[in-house]
Amino acid sequence: MQRFARLFEALDQTTKTTAKVSALTDYFLEAPKPDRLWTIALLSHKRPKRSVNTTLLRTWASEVAGLPLWLFEESYHIVGDLAEAIALVLPKPQTSSTRSLSEWIGMLIKLTNDDEETKKKFIISAWAELDHRERFIFNKVITGGFRVGVSQKLVTRALSKATGINENMLTHRLMGNWTPMDTTYDALILQPLDNEDDSKPYPFYLAYALDLDFDQLGPVGQWQAEYKWDGIRGQLICRNSSLYLWSRGEDLMTARFPEFGPLATTLPHGTVIDGEILPFKDDNPMSFQHLQTRIGRKNVPKKIMNNTPVILMCYDLIEHDGKDIRQRPLQERRILLESLLEGHPENILRLSPVVPFSDWLALDGIRQNARQLHSEGLMLKRLHSEYKNGRKRGDWWKWKIDPLTIDAVLLYAQQGHGRRANLFTDYTFAVWHGDNLVPFAKAYSGLTDQEFLEITKYVRENTLERFGPVRAVVPNLVFELAFEGIQASTRHKSGVALRFPRMHRWRKDKHPKEANTLQDLKDILDSYG
Amino acid sequence: MELNLLFYRLDTSLVRRKYALSFEEKFGSFLVTIKLKTMVSVVILNRYDVMLLSPNVLLELPIYSWLPQAQIFQQINQWWQHNRENKISTLLMGYTLGKAQRLTSGLDPSIGRIFTHGDIHNMNEVVKLAGVKLPATRLLDSSVTKEDLQGAIVVAPSGITSSNLMRRFKEVSIGNASGWMQLRGARRRGSTDRGFVLSDHADWEGLNQAIAETGAEKIFVTHGYTEVFKKWLLEKGLDAEIVKTKFEGEQPETDDLSENE
Known part of the structure; x- marks a missing residue:
């Protein structure tokens, strides 16, 4: 636990990305393998099932600290974090412990089905042998929410440095519903997956908000306008009869939207579509609120799928016949996208319609009415634009409705x-x-x-x-x-x-x-x- | 025991007085009992230490407990040493009066050179006039170069990170020394690299002990978590009352707005 507490402190103490990655890399090189695995899990917000509820934790903490419960509660409100508040009020430890992070977590997991008295005895004796930093970690493992300014990306980068394995491959290996209880560090991190390159997404091209005057945009004829849809931006990949749906945050969402599953066999190999996952019913987009019932859900019951059906509103085609076509101009990619979708009349893939316009003022009028279509406004894309990496100015602009x-x-x-x-x-x-x-x-x-x-x-x-x-x-x-x-x-x-x-x-x-x-x-x- | 006292009034004028008082070492700092006619913050200086005892203690919550200051200075010096080894400058922030002198005294001059920001330099001069010994420091004036600051430490007023000061460093690690640094949220909000828990206030245990040792039967609570502390005292069988003041007193997030601890 000391080692992980030191890592946590190092991550917490700096705002510099390089320092965080280097602290993580060192940890992944030195720590025992089960600890590495639990560290990856905790930093990706996976934690063991809660073995003790927070009401009990509060009661015991105030008891051990010799404080009335109300005073502990007041302190908790000031601190704003239960794990930290408990760590702060407890008396100083009497002994110290050499148990590792994974050993402590193992003991917590075993505790789940014990009676309250056993739990109480264990927790109080644990507090008595952990120092302030370790107690905070210990409490956090129970309560959850390890926010330490480390994204999944940073964890992956550090793992990549420590293991020499490519970052994208690691991203893929870390996907899914694994828990440290049902895998090992070697199995999860070191073993290659089948066809793991197949899932690899392209970086998304993102637009800035329009901050130019119309005359700076140049002739109307150079531009394509589309609605800006209010859903989840996604990249749909079909390679070797396998389907992958990525979010912009590099989250693999395939399991969350099973309706796209059948496309694995109907889309040609080597197809990558950039689009927006939209709740869509009776030929119309629904408001974003409906999509919320589908976010964060790992298993989707039939009822929810029926109430909130989704589609992919297709914006762009970035891989065609297994070839990366991002350098080709938008108008060519658009033609390929249209012909691809013509061959796929499934309702689940829809072409994002082009909004015809002859002058900017008329387009502004269309934009101002976009809310009626549950759209957020318009996207402006230069017809000759390539598909760039990340957020770039110049060729693509978002032009949202005023709030x-x-x-x-x-x-x-x-x-x-x-x-x-x-x-x-x-x-x-x-x-x-x-x-x-x-x-x-x-x-x-x-x-x-x-x-x-x-x-x-x-x-x-x-x-x-x-x-x-x-x-x-x-x-x-x-x-x-x-x-x-x-x-x-x-x-x-x-x-x-x-x-x-x-x-x-x-x-x-x-x-x-x-x-x-x-x-x-x-x-x-x-x-x- | 006779001590030279230096009073720091809210109008920032400095007044020297001699007071006879009793004190004893507790919790790594001094517990001083003193009767005051006016509401002033008091800086007590003796040959060894600088201490600020303030009647507007705000940390009346059991989450505040301090480590002995020797331990905190050890943390600070280790951090400085580490930065020096990595050719990084160190910027340590604290309140101008009281905290800055305490920090300067606790730094280990064998690690490297100590620079002071202009405000702190001026305050140090005044404090030195009062007969307090402070280690040799150099004013951070325009003649000091980036190279001079590599591996050195600069003591500056808190909340100064957005100013021109930052441009004077090649690479810098920033620390803040304050009781508020006890809370992780405050440490992170300050966007400093390190937070050192060093307070001039009594902690929870110290405060309760001070009350017990004065034998006071009635306690007037003026600032901070007044409702909470009053309730706590009442439950302990003491009589307590809140004195309404316009302000709730210094709070962690107003650190950069007020210099008065």
């Missing part, structure tokens, strides 16, 4: 977690209904650190009431909230649910009485819901 906005009053504030612990950063906003304020949205982002500091100060000086960690504040601050969509909701008091609400501006110029009303919100719902 919907509403002026709302800050009603409740809560402290954030992690980096934002001790700062009041999580807010609930309300609109007027007669003389009452009706809460309708929560927002956490969009302000500068300086503004968060200022509001935190305001919250502290203007608290009306406390409900645990939540504070009701004097309703004096007005914010313009921006959001991407709106839906009727029976779960919310206000009757609406917003998509991606965030703070657009702090309207210091506005008196709270000038904020919008519930009726205004309902009018937006009628227009765009």
Whole structure:
């Protein structure tokens, strides 16, 4: 555990990628193999099944620390992390332990089915022999959520350095539902998979938001316009009768969307399509909210597949007949894509339609109405553009619809977690209904650190009431909230649910009485819901 | 026992006084009991140490407990040494009055040269006038080059990382010394490389011990987690009351807005 605690500290102490990779690489070279495997698992947010619930942990921690439970809870709210709060209040350890990370985890797993007394005895004796850093790790293993600013990518890069195995191959080997309980380091990392090159995706070409004037774009005739669809960007790969669906975050999503499975045998070998996974019903895209029922689900029940069918809205063809065609101009790739899809009338692959236009102003009009199609706006692509690597300016632009906005009053504030612990950063906003304020949205982002500091100060000086960690504040601050969509909701008091609400501006110029009303919100719902 | 006291008022004027008081070493620092007529933060300086005892103690939560300062200085010096070996400059941040002098005194001059930021240099001069011995440091003026700073340490006021100062280094590792560094969230938010838990305030244990040893029957809580601390004292059978002040006192996230610890 000491070794892993040192690694964690090294990762936590630096913001520099190179330093993180080098700390990880050293660890992967030195640590015992079972520890390496568990480290990879923990850093990819895989953890053992929770053997002790957090209520018990809190009770025992306050008991051992000699504190009333309420005082422990208050401390926890300030720290913003249960594992850390427990590690901080416990008395100093009496002995030390040489058990490794995987040994400790093994003991925790064995504990799962034990009775409460046994669990309590084990946990308390573990705390007594672990130092502050190790306790934090130990608690984190139980509670989960190892956020230490290390992406899967960094782990893979370090593993690649330590083993000499190509990064992409490792990415593929690390995919899927493995757990350290049912595999070994050698089997997972060192053994090659069959056809492992087949799954390899291309880097996605990403666009910047349009920040040029129309005359800077040049003649209209050089451009192709498409709708910007609001789903999950994906790359569909078919090679040697195997199908792989990658997300932009290099997550392999094939199992999550089984409806694409049959394409493995119908698409020609060596086909790679860039597109958007969209919830789609009765010939129309559904709102993004529907897709949320399918994200993060590893097994998809029939019922959910029926309620939220998906398609791939195809934007581009980047591999054709086994050949990388990214250097060929968009208009040629488009023709190949169209003929490929003509031969595949399955409803699951659809061609992203080209939006015809003759001048920029007319196109702007189309863009402003895009919300009605559950689209986020438009994409502009130069007809001669190649398919580039990553986010690049010049040939592709996204031209989104302006967000919907509403002026709302800050009603409740809560402290954030992690980096934002001790700062009041999580807010609930309300609109007027007669003389009452009706809460309708929560927002956490969009302000500068300086503004968060200022509001935190305001919250502290203007608290009306406390409900645990939540504070009701004097309703004096007005914010313009921006959001991407709106839906009727029976779960919310206000009757609406917003998509991606965030703070657009702090309207210091506005008196709270000038904020919008519930009726205004309902009018937006009628227009765009 | 007689000590020279240096008062640091909120208006930043410095006042020298002599006070007779009793103190004893506890928890690696000094526990001092003193009666004050006015609400001032007090810097107590003796030949060996610099200490700041503040009546507006804000850390009334059991999550705050300090290690002996010798251990913290060992961590700081090891970090500096490590940076020096890697030809990296070291930037150590702390409050200008009290913390900066304490830090300067704890650095091991055998590792390398110690530079001070202008604000801290000026404060050090004042503190030296008060008869406090500080190790030899060099002002970080425009004549100091990037090469001079390689392997050296610079002591600077906290929250200065966004300023021109950063341009003076080739490569730098940044540390912050404050009680707030106890919390991982605060360490990460500061976007410094290292956080050293070094506070001029009493920790939870120290605070409770101080209350026990004064024998006070009624405690007025002025700043910080007042509700929590009052409730805790009441449960222990003491009488406690909150004195309403306009501010809740210094909080970790306002570090860079206020210099008053």
